[in-house]
Amino acid sequence: MLQLRTFKRGGIYPPHEKLSADAKIIFGEIPGNLLIPVNQHIGRPLKITVKKGDAVKRGDLLAESTGFISSNVHSPVDGKVLKIFRFPLLGGLIREVIQIQPTEPGKSFKEVLESDPYFDIDIGSLTPEAIRKRIEEAGIVGMGGAGFPTHVKLSPPPEKKIDALIINGAECEPYITADHRVMVERSSEIIKGIKILQRLFENVPVYIGIEENKPDALKILDELVSKDGDILIVPLKAKYPQGGEKQLIKAVLNREVPSKGLPMDVGVVVQNVATVLAVYDAFYYNRPLTERVVTVSGNVVNQPGNILLPVGTPVSYVVKKFEIDVQKVRLLIAGGPMMGRTSHSFESPVTKTTSALLFFDNRVFAERRENPCLRCGSCLRVCPMGLDVALYTQMIKADKIAPEAKDHIQDCIECGSCAFVCPADRRLVQWMRLGKTIIRREN
Amino acid sequence: MFEIVIPGLILAGFALISASGLFVASKKFYVYEDPRIDEVEELLPGANCGGCGFAGCRAYAENAVNNKTVDPPCPVADAEAMQAVARLLDLEVEVKEKQVATLLCKGTHENSRSVMEYYGIDDCWAAMLVANSLKACAFSCLGLGSCVRACSFDAMLLKDGIVVIDEEKCTGCGMCLQACPKNLLFMRPVSGQVIVTCSNTDRGADARKACKIACIGCMKCEKSCHQNAIHVNDFLASIDYEKCTNCGDCVAACPTNAIEMRGQEVYVTA
């Protein structure tokens, strides 16, 4: 057996709970109404280009970017703009949404996808500029969770020499299997997508990092790339947060991204497998990013699965499709249990970054109350960034953040390892995020 | 007998050397400080609340004396104290009416129902990271008391999920305004008794759904006002306290009780 690579410092081993690992990606129908959030990315807010009553076609622009770090939003279906208003999104933030009434509600989404024309493009003829432009137009953002516009990540300044491209298939979060299923079912498309990205950096070597708990994905991709010299499959140890960008680079290439730095500072670009698939779709089907694979799981879901959903589908559609008993649901998480955000409304829509919808009947672990910190040091031991979480949170609580601690607080990747092991049930991640807010307010 | 004299003399010698050292040091390192700084500081309230923007009353006094200014005036000190400070520095000060912090929300548990059970840290800024609003109304007071902790005068307390302000104790320092992540607090002159206790800028129907007392932007108050002192913008009424005469016509006209007349009885003097 090959030596499994991993990052050295910190990390935890939460139960995998990949309940839906063997469930094929299914297709739903077009839901009754779609609520399409205007801003689904990190960066500058968008400008809405439609108004109430407008008729839109699938793939039409709904809101356009207003700068470089910004990403377009398109309509996933044919329909009519009903209303533009503010609504709680998954994660509790209240933001502007565009409500679209589809012309053909109930139509199988598989048919919609199949009616998209296929273009047999010649990758060799694409220039890097054309590739970046297409990715920007298609509104592709990092689909692993953060939602950073992909074209920005793919446009490092010329002084940063990129000598490695890492494809993130780690999927270290418990429960989530969306990337896993995509790797198993759409492996050849992913390889084609990688070929497009490879064109951007003078055919750099590509590493696909996959955790060992996905043997089928490892096997399929390994067979596909065996005849291909410059794509390497890297089996990784199943350890959380293996999928964190900095941890993944450390594991695969043993390079350490400097504090406050970006992967490009060590000559690396990291892309998620789902993002690569979106790139493939953008070129071969001319599809903007308007749908994504979502894992539906949790302890009140009888048949956990993976479903391809158009962006804007309300959670209530998923509840019906998977026959979830809402009376039992007490906790709804968008994303994984470690980094996902809770949500309080079943009408909140799926966005480009929603990798999973998890339904639980109650939270078995944490209590409402925070207990005093024991200084046990568990949080330091598991922190993949080596941060003195216990000390920083006390500074933040007292609103007296030491100047030398500020950089470290901003280095927190919010992976949640510290709070996961904290015996005193302290909301360490929330404190760290509050610390970041305080620092941002001061500046 | 003689033995006791020697240590005595040695000690006295030490004392003399140290004392002269201290004397020299105090002369050599003497820093002139305007005595009026102390006097001004005497006159200030001494709460060190930071409402003026300086790091405490001493810092304010230093600025006032060294730069010969009473601008901005201490928001806490009463008019007499400020005039005394101004007289000391040969300055004129404009007498302003006392300002009090006012919460533009009445989203109590009864009026705007909770839509979630919040488990996180009891701090408004921390809660904003998890959810923009804990209640049906997106604009409502979170009721976790970041402003209460910012108040140096014990003038605020949490009640039924919103903050109530004791206008007797409130000094108008304005520290709570910065502590509110939703900008629900504002300063009004204490004589202005009419308050629109709502910040919801959603359309009428949506606002009404979110809260029982929401301002729905119906314009009835604007029409009822003879002083042209109340205006509706973005489906939300606001009062111009320069013009308002506390007549109460708008309070009577409001269909949702979103406008409130502050009488003595609503003051909390807990």
Place this chain on the structure above:
Amino acid sequence: MEANGVLIMDSSPLGRTGESTRKIMFTVCLTLVPALAVSVWMFGWDAVRVLVLTAVFTVGVEALIAKFSNTKIDYLDGSALLTGILLAMNVPSNAPWWMLLIGAVVAVVIGKQVFGGLGQNIFNPALVARVFLLISFPMQMTSWPLPGAFDGTTGATPLGILKTEGIGAIKTIGVGDLAMGHIGGSLGEISALALLIGSLYLFYKKYITWEIPVAFIGTVFVFTGAFYLINPAQYASPVFHIFTGGLFLGALYMATDMVTSPLSFKGKLLFGFGCGFFTALIRLFGSYPEGVSFAILFMNAFVPLLDRYFPDKKFGMVKNG
């Protein structure tokens, strides 16, 4: 679509390992059972009396404070119980009840609650109480019932004998006696082996780490060993020093107290080294026969500094590029 009641909103992560303050505290208490069993076997019912009284007193005092405090104090979280047990292991088995009560009040009030309760105290509460009792009641705290002597005869600890009567008087005490507990002393002083067995589980659970105990005991060994090599006729052997007194109790259970020990790797090593250094210094040259408690309390005061100036290296603290 409405759920049954409103949904829970919280910051990520939504999962927990299930560790809790209570679990840690009660686990530590349980790992002390072998050592306690040895002391009961050696001292009989007196040991049980001291244990139960001290535990009841400490938890009782904390409960009283919790009742009159504005902040919520969970007095049943096991931390007070652990303080009580550790205090009991630091006093002679014939200690009168009022002394135990004073010890409990000092430990909980002065040692812990005045600093703001659990997690805020600078000094180990049990040691604060022990030192308080040692200074206030030197007679009672230095005449130790001899193990197995149920007739009430008392004597000094091996270290006490060494201090007062010199090296010749301890020649008869073998290493086996020291390790197994056939020596005079407090409840927790007498069996190094039982303490080590109990603490193995704490190492396994990572409640304590190796740095402090190893640095502590190692430093004592090296220092006393150096003097033993220079003049074996005057100084006792390092093995004797390691197995006598409260060194094992101190190194495994007191110095490693989560609240009052450093967090960083270097800090822990320095902390252990300091504890060992001052213990050896007091034992060899001080007027007290035993120095573990003083050394630990002294080093406790340096914990914030150690944490501040010897932090662990952070991820990404590398030169750019």
